[in-house]
């Protein structure tokens with residue numbers, strides 16, 4: 001058997017994207033035991049970094065070891081006891097996922113749905129809260145399946161008014177779009193590294209407000225073998241041991257109660273992802289994604305392609321392009337990969353084979369990556385017999401970058 005030797009790829013799909021080389025270097029640094037003082041202090045530093053990434057003062061900020069789905073499941077199974085009501089507004093595949101996970105946790109799940117390609121007016125969500133009186137409102141921020149970005153900024157105040165906890169899955173949107181955990185009054189957030197944070201999948205940063213932490217405190221049940229006199233034991237503990245956030249937070253907190261063996265390499269990766277983002281600055285990172293996304297959007301439009309969904313509510317970092325009827329979408333994706341080493345995606349369910357999803361995320365939210373992708377797409381479409389204006393996509397993208405450079409102060413980082 002030969003050693004793993006991956007081909008050179010430019011990952012321009014809906015995620016994962018190429019990890020930042022700094023993150024790859026962090027991943028290859030030596031392992032250290034999880035109770036080594038260096039490690040516990042690095043865990044504390046990682047919590048500090050993610051508080052800044054999330055825009056929160058939440059003490060309960062930590063990493064769940066696992067992909068983003070593990071973060072979602074940890075939040076939902078820990079906040080929701082069997083029979084608790086949860087409301088899930090569904091506007092794509094990942095809303096269905098939240099409902100599915102909440103259902104498996106034994107919650108009474110209520111959903112409202114809107115067409116794929118749309119988001120909900122805030123008033124529709126408030127109406128549904130009044131109709132269902134849930135304990136938790138669980139809503140995806142950016143649903144990668146449709147590229148839509150649900151506005152969340154008013155939901156925290158609404159939830160607080162009605163005594164509801166607000167949880168959001170911001171896996172696809174964090175970094176590329178504004179997310180203000182404390183200012184927007186969000187009680188729980190889970191994310192992953194593999195989109196705009198520029199890392200691999202396998203670590204799920206989470207944060208919980210004091211209101212959400214109070215729910216966990218009421219559900220804490222310390223497992224036998226590490227339990228000490230006076231520790232809580234419940235007849236009905238949180239229904240997952242691995243994803244029990246009360247126990248995970250006791251492991252990250254001052255008690256350092258043993259839980260799992262920390263995935264040290266992923267901790268290093270998460271730490272570096274946060275450092276990279278904060279060095280550039282949260283607003284600058286969002287602005288870079290906005291520009292790359294706008295350049296890609298105008299680029300595909302100038303190639304004569306139609307964009308799917310409500311563009312005004314699109315995430316900055318991914319665009320869904322309608323596959324023209326006369327074009328074989330899978331053949332185009334195949335040629336992009338085989339001839340240009342570029343990966344783009346399709347979508348799921350009703351959009352499978354109907355759209356290509358092209359991402360401009362994290363390390364790949366760069367001018368050269370946008371231009372290379374548009375140039376390859378133009379060539380593949382022309383070779384496949386679809387008429388495209390020569391250089392149109394690349395020119396439009398370069399024009400977007402030139403206009404941003406002309407408008408920005410000389411010191412701005414938004415131009416490259």
Ligand SMILES: Cc1ncc(COP(=O)(O)O)c(C=O)c1O
Pocket residue numbers: 015067068069070094140142143144145169170171172192201202
């Ligand atoms: C919005 C959203 N939530 C959750 C997930 C699941 O993430 P993971 O595959 O890391 O478990 C994804 C993955 O694409 C996503 O886009």
